[in-house]
Amino acid sequence: MRRIISVLLENEPGALSRVVGLFSQRNYNIETLTVAPTDDKSLSRLTVTTTGSDKVIEQITKQLNKLVEVVKLVDLTEGAHIERELMLIKIKAAGSQRAEIKRQVDIFRGQIVDVTSTVYTVQIIGNSHKLDAFIASIAEGGVLEVVRSGISGIARGEKMLSL
Amino acid sequence: MELLSGADMIARFLGDEGVEYIYGYPGGAVLHIYDALFRQDKVEHILVRHEQAAVHMADGYARAAGKAGVVLVTSGPGATNTVTGIATAFMDSIPMVVLCGQVPSNLIGEDAFQETDMMGVSRPVVKHNMAVRHASEIPEVLKKAFYIAESGRPGPVVVDIPKDMTAPNERFEYVYPKKVKLRSYTPPARGHSGQIKKAVEMLLAAKRPVIYAGGGVILGGASNQLTKLVELLNFPVTNTLMGLGGYPGTGKHSVGMLGMHGSYEANQVMHHSDLVLAVGARFDDRITNGTDKFCPGARIIHIDIDPANIAKTVKVDVPIVGPVDSVLDDMLALIAVDEKETDAAALSDWWSKIESWRTVHAGRYESSTQDNIKPQNVIEALYKVTKGEAYVTSDVGQHQMFAAQYYKFDRPNRWINSGGLGTMGFGLPAAMGIKLSYPNEEVVCVTGEGSIQMNIQELSTCKQYDIPLKVVVLNNQSLGMVRQWQDMNYESRHAHSYMESLPDFTKLVESYGHVGLTVNKLDDLESTLEKAFAMKDRLVFINVYVDPTEHVYPMQIARGSMNDMWLSKTERT
Ligand SMILES: Cc1ncc(C[n+]2csc(CCOP(=O)(O)OP(=O)(O)O)c2C)c(N)n1
Numbered sequence: 001m002r003r004i005i006s007v008l009l010e011n012e013p014g015a016l017s018r019v020v021g022l023f024s025q026r027n028y029n030i031e032t033l034t035v036a037p038t039d040d041k042s043l044s045r046l047t048v049t050t051t052g053s054d055k056v057i058e059q060i061t062k063q064l065n066k067l068v069e070v071v072k073l074v075d076l077t078e079g080a081h082i083e084r085e086l087m088l089i090k091i092k093a094a095g096s097q098r099a100e101i102k103r104q105v106d107i108f109r110g111q112i113v114d115v116t117s118t119v120y121t122v123q124i125i126g127n128s129h130k131l132d133a134f135i136a137s138i139a140e141g142g143v144l145e146v147v148r149s150g151i152s153g154i155a156r157g158e159k160m161l162s163l
Numbered sequence: 164m165e166l167l168s169g170a171d172m173i174a175r176f177l178g179d180e181g182v183e184y185i186y187g188y189p190g191g192a193v194l195h196i197y198d199a200l201f202r203q204d205k206v207e208h209i210l211v212r213h214e215q216a217a218v219h220m221a222d223g224y225a226r227a228a229g230k231a232g233v234v235l236v237t238s239g240p241g242a243t244n245t246v247t248g249i250a251t252a253f254m255d256s257i258p259m260v261v262l263c264g265q266v267p268s269n270l271i272g273e274d275a276f277q278e279t280d281m282m283g284v285s286r287p288v289v290k291h292n293m294a295v296r297h298a299s300e301i302p303e304v305l306k307k308a309f310y311i312a313e314s315g316r317p318g319p320v321v322v323d324i325p326k327d328m329t330a331p332n333e334r335f336e337y338v339y340p341k342k343v344k345l346r347s348y349t350p351p352a353r354g355h356s357g358q359i360k361k362a363v364e365m366l367l368a369a370k371r372p373v374i375y376a377g378g379g380v381i382l383g384g385a386s387n388q389l390t391k392l393v394e395l396l397n398f399p400v401t402n403t404l405m406g407l408g409g410y411p412g413t414g415k416h417s418v419g420m421l422g423m424h425g426s427y428e429a430n431q432v433m434h435h436s437d438l439v440l441a442v443g444a445r446f447d448d449r450i451t452n453g454t455d456k457f458c459p460g461a462r463i464i465h466i467d468i469d470p471a472n473i474a475k476t477v478k479v480d481v482p483i484v485g486p487v488d489s490v491l492d493d494m495l496a497l498i499a500v501d502e503k504e505t506d507a508a509a510l511s512d513w514w515s516k517i518e519s520w521r522t523v524h525a526g527r528y529e530s531s532t533q534d535n536i537k538p539q540n541v542i543e544a545l546y547k548v549t550k551g552e553a554y555v556t557s558d559v560g561q562h563q564m565f566a567a568q569y570y571k572f573d574r575p576n577r578w579i580n581s582g583g584l585g586t587m588g589f590g591l592p593a594a595m596g597i598k599l600s601y602p603n604e605e606v607v608c609v610t611g612e613g614s615i616q617m618n619i620q621e622l623s624t625c626k627q628y629d630i631p632l633k634v635v636v637l638n639n640q641s642l643g644m645v646r647q648w649q650d651m652n653y654e655s656r657h658a659h660s661y662m663e664s665l666p667d668f669t670k671l672v673e674s675y676g677h678v679g680l681t682v683n684k685l686d687d688l689e690s691t692l693e694k695a696f697a698m699k700d701r702l703v704f705i706n707v708y709v710d711p712t713e714h715v716y717p718m719q720i721a722r723g724s725m726n727d728m729w730l731s732k733t734e735r736t
């Protein structure tokens with residue numbers, strides 16, 4: 001099953017490599033990984049999506065917790081949560097295609113963030129399925145370049161991952 | 164307030180931390196530190212002949228003393244030479260602090276002379292590693308290193324020290340930090356009382372229980388508690404390779420070691436049990452054999468300080484995360500309070516079953532003849548001559564298993580071997596680390612003619628520092644354990660397991676300035692050992708020629724259940 005694990009990590013050099021190293025050493029799988037400092041500059045927040053049996057996921061969370069620089073973590077998929085991913089995508093947009101693409105972007109509540117005479121650069125935010133669906137909606141050959149941020153997640157309601 | 168250079172802070176800190184010996188090898192990146200060590204006399208440095216040996220020395224000391232061993236090496240090759248030693252300590256959860264020099268900060272990343280990314284290289288085999296980024300942090304970084312290495316589930320910690328951090332002309336305030344706090348690291352302090360209560364109820368109701376005790380009992384200093392619990396409950400107890408001595412090997416509740424080369428009775432008891440109490444053990448593949456067939460009728464209680472050990476390989480019914488000593492104390496207290504009782508009738512049936520298993524194999528082996536000494540025989544003679552009281556280190560192979568099977572350890576911290584990584588070359592330097600710190604104890608390294616050659620250069624270190632340990636080589640003139648597998652699985656095709664052109668060990672040892680003795684007749688075995696151990700102030704190396712065709716039994720049959728075993732070359736269960 002796919003899981004989203006959110007980790008509070010000491011914002012120190014080498015801490016991220018320890019997390020990434022753990023996954024490869026123990027043969028766990030990383031689908032996406034995002035990381036950035038939080039409002040507290042001494043902490044980084046890392047979101048990793050992974051797949052595995054319950055046993056593997058249990059080991060992943062335990063092994064992550066053992067890393068000295070991991071302060072706290074939560075498996076967001078255990079409860080209600082929000083997940084978002086940001087995509088920047090360059091699409092071929094010339095002549096009659098331009099209006100069609102603009103409509104498509106509106107449907108997905110995206111934004112055209114850069115324009116040339118032949119290319120639109122579009123920003124879409126949503127869960128991963130929405131981003132996949134947007135790519136699929138673009139006509140064959142239209143997609144020129146894609147960059148996706150990987151998933152960031154947060155629990156719904158009062159639940160919090162903080163110190 | 165005192166002002167010290169980074170190098171002087173390191174030397175001072177080690178003294179203040181109570182470190183008596185550090186083991187190491189100098190080089191460019193650590194010369195400031197070596198100079199600081201030269202100018203003080205609290206910490207004694209031992210110069211090895213290869214950095215791997217320095218780590219095993221620290222490791223041997225740590226296993227005997229229960230405190231972190233300390234290593235100092237230079238950057239690049241000095242640091243990479245420590246990796247096998249660090250991995251060895253990591254696999255067996257041994258507390259250790261390894262100080263590695265590094266090129267100056269401004270050169271890092273430029274492929275400078277003797278630059279290696281030791282943080283990256285060591286990362287998968289350390290409990291933690293840290294780089295010093297400012298010289299003023301040195302006392303705190305070192306305190307953290309010791310704290311992390313020794314607390315919780317212990318392990319090795321590497322500290323990477325760029326040369327400029329130790330520059331003699333830059334001085335900083337030095338205060339010995341008595342404590343450190345790490346918000347992201349809190350080892351468990353107590354077991355969950357509800358879980359402990361549940362476990363005690365299960366223990367009392369058990370009809371065919373067994374206590375399976377691992378290296379955690381030794382590391383956690385819980386052998387007294389374990390012994391009390393075993394005796395109070397009247398349960399059989401089996402120790403892992405790492406746990407030998409956690410309960411006395413000659414104690415009447417002991418059924419010996421379990422696992423791949425465990426005793427017949429230990430593996431039978433495990434297989435037929437209805438309740439396994441695992442204490443500081445990790446159900447690794449050398450214990451469980453096929454996990455799908457592991458202890459089919461048993462419920463499992465698992466006490467471990469590391470939550471990640473729980474349910475890693477085998478499903479557990481009652482996990483208890485906590486230090487083994489305190490959890491066992493809590494269990495003992497609960498049993499005492501209510502004067503609760505076990506199922507005596509069921510236990511008596513269980514014990515008669517166990518007694519019958521005890522007679523089946525009983526550690527038998529074909530007797531030696533005058534010209535064909537059985538390796539088991541050598542260990543039994545060693546046991547007799549040392550009255551079972553020596554610190555015994557070993558290398559890896561058949562000799563290791565024979566030592567584990569035939570030397571009965573009645574005390575913890577006396578059996579010192581590389582169980583998890585299985586590192587040939589461990590035994591001699593480990594013994595050196597112990598003998599240095601326990602000069603009045605007998606320390607003997609049981610090794611093979613293969614393993615000893617992986618760190619034999621340390622005989623020179625032994626001469627320099629006058630370390631009168633004993634070495635007993637079970638010389639089967641082959642990589643015996645490899646050969647055994649080739650006999651059993653490859654129709655005796657002995658691919659590269661025969662050691663041709665072995666040195667004349669006696670001459671070799673004499674050239675290092677020690678005493679070498681050779682045994683090739685059974686009649687000389689005990690008397691030669693007596694003679695060797697009578698030479699209290701000499702290192703004596705006893706080369707015993709043993710049967711090259713001997714195998715270690717019992718041996719579990721791969722992927723079977725605990726009790727699927729070969730009992731000799733021709734009999735299986
Ligand atoms: C560093 C290292 N290399 C290889 C091995 C694989 N290995 C395990 S036992 C063994 C043979 C050891 O021979 P020896 O020391 O003579 O012991 P014996 O089995 O003959 O008693 C080997 C090669 C190992 N454990 N460690």
Ligand SMILES: [Mg+2]
Binds near residue numbers: 642
């Ligand atoms: Mg051999």
